Amino acid sequence: MVNVAESDPRLSGVEYQLSKVEEVIIVVSTKGGVGKSTLTALLGLALAEKGVSTGLLDVDFASPTLHVILGVPARVELEEVMGVKPYKVIDNLYILSPVFFAGETSLPLRGEEDVDALLELFTIGNWEGVNTLVIDTPPGLGDTQLTLFKLLRSVAADKTRVIAVTTPSRLSIKSLERSLPLVEELLHKKPIIVVNMADSFSPRLRVKEYVVAGAIRLDDRLEEAVGSPDKLRMTEAYKDVAAIVDKISRP
């Protein structure tokens, strides 16, 4: 009798690549435009400043912008070592983005292809030497997020944390409140809440029983700082994110 077993080797590849990092933080929100990418970039800068070697991974295939915030061009030379090494932004900060492969072109990906692209990016990303990997996700709770949660739960459950972003808008908070139990159920982790574009009431905001780790002030200077890590670190928003990093950092 012929005995045959078949599978996709990428899962083993992902497991291997993620075994190199100590911690994974996913930044999520069901609403678009709440500042996930900005928060991810500032988290990266704040962690790097603290001396934590940090990798940033953009899995928003329809609209990757993390590289724009950090002033990284779409076309960069990547070193091929057991996959590809991410691009160095500044000391202690590295980035891998789909734009490094597709350029500044929107990719018309349907659900299954979104999942394939996600798996592929995780399989090729060699995070050797990186301590904390921060993942910027597209808005929503669709194929990308569901696959990501499943993947992290199966290969990096102990080291994964999730940050859910909202603005003080009642619509955004409603959307967040609705999504949190599902995120928690899928990831088996309690999301940490961050309020972006905050007003003076935001620090006292309550989102059900979830912990609000901090609020990031609405900062006019942020827009002109886009594209420059140095200028980003001068903003009030950065200071707020650095305080959040201190608060949520593991001892």
Added chain:
Amino acid sequence: MHEAAIALAVLREAEKLAKSLAAKPKLVEVVVGELQNIDIDVLSEYLRMNLREVMPGVEYRITTEPPVLRCEQCSHEWRLDMSELSPDAREAIHFLPEALHAYVRCPKCGSRDLKVVRGREIRVRVYG
């Protein structure tokens, strides 16, 4: 996906699969979609060097699968000739096959809304 990383993933996956077989493993087959644009000789060399350590006495075989695309707008289906793409496009698709949407259009209607019917993935089969 880089050849060394693929070889490593294939070996790890083959080991797992072998454990699920009722019989002793005899052959590892790697099916490689040509869209991955992998250097088969390099992959073969990695497998030749490492398989005997991981699974002594087990042979391996690499099978390639040509890429077939379908346009989701006009339903035209065709076989993609990778050699017609620029070296930059081939390199990008090698790492991220979905990047093909940035470089390939339907030859009939020009759409980039395409589906890869065959020839994208890598699969590992272990025969007992």
